[in-house]
Amino acid sequence: MSNVATSPAIELCGLTRIFAAGSDVVRALDDVTFSVAPGECVALLGVNGAGKTTLTKVLSTLLLPTSGKARIAGFDVVEQPREVRARLAAVFGGERGLYSMLTARENLEYFGMLAGVGRRDLRLRVPELLAEVGLDDAADRRVEGYSKGMKQRLHIAAGLVGDPEVLLLDEPTVGLDPTEADRLRGKIAQLVDGGMTVLLTSHYLLDVERLAARVLLIDHGRLTHDMSLRAFAAVAGYEAAVIVSVGEGAADVVVRRAREVGGIVVAKIDGTDGDGNDHVTLLVERWQPELLVVLGQALTAVPVLDIQVRAAGLEEAFAVLTKGQSV
Amino acid sequence: MNGAETGIRRPGRGDRPEIEVRRRRANAWFAFWTAGRMQFRLGLRHSMTYAAGVLNSLMFLSILVLSRREPLDPGSTTAILTGTALAAFWASSVWGGVAILRRERWMGVFGRSITGVQDPLVLLTGKLLGASVLNLAVVVASLAVGCLIFGLRPAFGSPLGALLGFATVVLSGAAASLLVGALLVVSRHGVAISNAIGVPISLLGGTLLPLTFLPEPVTWLSRLISLSWLQDFLHTATAGPIDWTPLGCALALSLAYAAIGVFVFRRMVDRARRDATLDLF
Ligand SMILES: Nc1ncnc2c1ncn2[C@@H]1O[C@H](COP(=O)(O)OP(=O)(O)O)[C@@H](O)[C@H]1O
Ligand SMILES: [Mg+2]
Numbered sequence: 001m002s003n004v005a006t007s008p009a010i011e012l013c014g015l016t017r018i019f020a021a022g023s024d025v026v027r028a029l030d031d032v033t034f035s036v037a038p039g040e041c042v043a044l045l046g047v048n049g050a051g052k053t054t055l056t057k058v059l060s061t062l063l064l065p066t067s068g069k070a071r072i073a074g075f076d077v078v079e080q081p082r083e084v085r086a087r088l089a090a091v092f093g094g095e096r097g098l099y100s101m102l103t104a105r106e107n108l109e110y111f112g113m114l115a116g117v118g119r120r121d122l123r124l125r126v127p128e129l130l131a132e133v134g135l136d137d138a139a140d141r142r143v144e145g146y147s148k149g150m151k152q153r154l155h156i157a158a159g160l161v162g163d164p165e166v167l168l169l170d171e172p173t174v175g176l177d178p179t180e181a182d183r184l185r186g187k188i189a190q191l192v193d194g195g196m197t198v199l200l201t202s203h204y205l206l207d208v209e210r211l212a213a214r215v216l217l218i219d220h221g222r223l224t225h226d227m228s229l230r231a232f233a234a235v236a237g238y239e240a241a242v243i244v245s246v247g248e249g250a251a252d253v254v255v256r257r258a259r260e261v262g263g264i265v266v267a268k269i270d271g272t273d274g275d276g277n278d279h280v281t282l283l284v285e286r287w288q289p290e291l292l293v294v295l296g297q298a299l300t301a302v303p304v305l306d307i308q309v310r311a312a313g314l315e316e317a318f319a320v321l322t323k324g325q326s327v
Numbered sequence: 328m329n330g331a332e333t334g335i336r337r338p339g340r341g342d343r344p345e346i347e348v349r350r351r352r353a354n355a356w357f358a359f360w361t362a363g364r365m366q367f368r369l370g371l372r373h374s375m376t377y378a379a380g381v382l383n384s385l386m387f388l389s390i391l392v393l394s395r396r397e398p399l400d401p402g403s404t405t406a407i408l409t410g411t412a413l414a415a416f417w418a419s420s421v422w423g424g425v426a427i428l429r430r431e432r433w434m435g436v437f438g439r440s441i442t443g444v445q446d447p448l449v450l451l452t453g454k455l456l457g458a459s460v461l462n463l464a465v466v467v468a469s470l471a472v473g474c475l476i477f478g479l480r481p482a483f484g485s486p487l488g489a490l491l492g493f494a495t496v497v498l499s500g501a502a503a504s505l506l507v508g509a510l511l512v513v514s515r516h517g518v519a520i521s522n523a524i525g526v527p528i529s530l531l532g533g534t535l536l537p538l539t540f541l542p543e544p545v546t547w548l549s550r551l552i553s554l555s556w557l558q559d560f561l562h563t564a565t566a567g568p569i570d571w572t573p574l575g576c577a578l579a580l581s582l583a584y585a586a587i588g589v590f591v592f593r594r595m596v597d598r599a600r601r602d603a604t605l606d607l608f
Contacts, residue, residue: 019603062442064600085444086351096435099365101372106365113361114443114450116351162351162444 007074009166009197010036010059014068017054017221028054030221031068038073038165041188041198043212043229045205047322051221052201053092056170059199060090072166086116089164093155093172100144104135104154107143108161115162122161129157132187148175156184166197173204185210205318209233217321225321232317238265238283241316242295245306251278257298258282263291268319277305283316351444358445362453363460366427370461375426376419380465384415388473401482405565408474408481409489410558412466413496417554418529419462420500424508427454432512441596448589455501455508463497481565488564492557495574499553499581505588509595528552553580 017029028051036042046052057063059070061081069076075083099107105126112122130139133153138146143154152175159167169188173181181204188211192198202208208215208229215232217225225232242264244254251269258264258280268281284291292307370376388411392399399407428451431437441447474481483489511520530541531549541549549555553576560573598604 060442062438062600063603082353082444085442090442092435094435097439098434099369099436100434101369102365106368110361110365111439111443113358114439114445116353116444118354119357 007071008035009038009040009073010034010199011071011074012055012068013070015055015058015065015070016067017051017058017063018066027221029058029065032218032221032223034216034223034226036197036199038197039192039195040214041192041200041212042214042216043208044199044201044216044218045208045318046218050218052218053170054221055218056090056092056168056199056201059084059168060088061085062090087164088166088168089115089159089162090168090170091155091159091172092170093152093174095148095151098143098151098154098158101142103140103142104130104146104150104157105139107154108157111158112161115164117162125161125163129161132160133157134183149177149180152176153180153184156187160191164196166199167191168199168201170201171204172200173202173207181206217318219322232321234317238285238316238320239311240284240287241310242282242284243306243308243310244280244282244299244304245277245308246280247303247305248276248278250303251280253302254278254280254299254304257302258295261291261294261298264295265320268316281316281319283320353445355446355449358449359453362450363457366454366457367461370458376461376465379419380415380462381469383418384411384466384469385473387411387414388470388477392477392479399479401480402566404479405481405483406562408470408479409492409561409565411473412463412470412493413554413558413561415466415469416459416463416496416500417503419466420459421503421507421528423458423462423500424455424504424506425511427451427458427504428508428512441599447596448592451505451508451592452501455504456497459497459500459504462500463493483565484567485564485569488569489561492561492564492574495560495577495581496554496557499557499577499584502581502584502588503553505592506584509588509592512595531555550576551580553577553584556580 012032012034015029015032016027019026019028030051032051032055044052044055054063058065059072059077061077061084064078069078071077072084073087075087077084099110102110108126108129109122112125117125127136127139130136133156135150135153135157138150143151146154152172156169156172159169172188173184176184185207188198188200192211198211200207200211213229215225215227215229216223244258246254255266255269258266263285265283265285266280270279270281282295287309292309295307388407391407391411428437431440440450443450473479531545531552556573556577560570560577563570563573
């Protein structure tokens with residue numbers, strides 16, 4: 001169909017989804033408009049409750065939008081769900097969404113059938129996928145005994161079994177140890193290289209940094225930013241991040257004093273951690289060592305435990321864009 | 328046939344080659360078969376299958392056999408066995424639909440069924456039939472063991488009639504479980520309702536007590552339950568002369584269950600997608 005070649009892989013137009021829970025009305029998605037070209041890998045970022053999962057659910061035809069339009073490869077998610085389902089896979093991950101009493105192989109065979117893969121293709125595809133995600137040794141064990149990471153890998157395999165044109169990944173690296181997460185990122189990068197369109201939702205900026213060329217920021221259901229990865233990283237033009245650790249409750253003083261120093265912006269205040277310490281992230285427009293001296297003077301008499309300096313990255317950009325809400 | 332797979336082109340990126348992907352299509356038979364086999368497998372691994380099937384049938388059988396003083400003739404033996412098989416099967420099957428849907432919801436796999444390429448109703452029907460076949464097999468096997476224990480020798484007047492009867496029992500059990508399952512999963516009060524109607528339905532279906540124990544004014548109600556007709560039919564099929572009317576009534580009722588079940592299920596899925604009533608993931 002010419003439809004497929006010429007349409008964006010993902011296209012949203014004024015997409016709105018409202019949840020009514022009793023008297024509470026939540027606008028989980030509020031007039032969201034963007035489009036993703038075939039073969040693009042786009043990251044969707046937002047704090048908890050921003051509406052990322054809801055967006056993924058609407059695109060995968062699991063939820064109906066309240067208003068607005070969404071299309072996958074030119075097919076409307078409300079009017080043509082069959083066409084959409086034949087082209088898209090969504091991976092939600094987590095502990096659920098798998099038949100725990102079945103083995104990985106049985107799960108994949110079943111999900112492959114759901115995705116419309118024929119019997120003969122499944123016979124080839126399932127062992128191949130199990131090996132690709134590193135589950136071939138555990139393929140005939142019941143999923144109930146799997147670790148979080150293994151379940152996550154099975155989720156990914158289930159998403160890929162139908163060889164989708166568009167892949168939606170909702171926090172794919174959650175619960176994975178760093179090695180596994182890295183391995184998964186490698187796998188996704190490979191898919192993107194192969195021409196698959198990927199919409200990646202993540203808390204982990206490392207995923208974004210490695211995979212996406214473009215970043216969408218969503219806040220309270222509204223699309224607030226749509227920019228290239230480079231623009232996102234350089235969003236505030238800050239060169240360095242200074243993380244000041246202080247004793248419990250001293251964060252306010254640091255914030256007040258830091259504001260008196262020129263060229264510094266308070267990006268993020270992390271609440272008391274397990275050790276009972278507060279961490280304040282300050283962003284520095286132009287880094288020079290003298291600044292530490294100035295800052296040191298400003299912080300006299302404040303119980304500073306530690307100061308770290310590093311190049312500003314996505315984490316800081318995200319903090320600035322979400323106005324200090326913690327990631 | 329694994330569905331018509333039309334190769335379509337995925338646009339390549341830059342200088343990368345285009346990659347062939349397949350357009351995926353629904354294939355009702357494959358979906359039905361795979362779902363049925365999957366549920367059968369799951370059932371084999373669930374202890375509930377055996378707890379309900381084995382315990383119920385042996386309990387019903389021993390109550391009926393041990394309460395008799397005089398030795399049983401082959402005719403009454405067969406009547407007792409078919410009655411017991413039906414009662415035990417019905418008990419495990421009717422609630423099977425609720426259990427399957429609830430478990431799928433709870434495990435978070437229900438969402439996959441309704442966002443796949445295959446028709447969710449075909450999948451569910453396959454699962455219900457898969458579960459029904461397994462339930463009946465467990466019941467029949469337990470009763471065979473029961474026969475050995477009690478030294479019973481059944482005789483079938485019309486083996487073909489009995490076979491048809493049991494096939495209808497499986498279909499009817501799947502239809503009833505579709506209806507009950509769809510109705511209860513829709514409702515916010517599903518658990519409360521299933522607890523409330525559990526005993527009345529078992530009474531009316533003749534699975535707790537023989538139907539002759541029911542008071543006159545409610546016997547007509549039991550006629551709304553296909554199992555009561557199937558009891559009648561199997562009785563004539565084993566004792567002869569065979570009467571096809573009850574079989575027809577059972578089939579008609581089962582069709583009605585299935586039709587209402589399909590309607591309710593489709594509405595339930597629509598509502599879930601609109602109102603997010605099922606916490607799908
Ligand atoms: N089924 C639901 N019923 C009511 N509110 C919901 C439902 N699902 C999500 N929400 C609300 O919608 C908002 C967005 O949620 P979600 O899309 O899960 O956010 P994210 O994935 O970005 O963390 C939240 O405020 C959440 O509480
Ligand atoms: Mg989420």
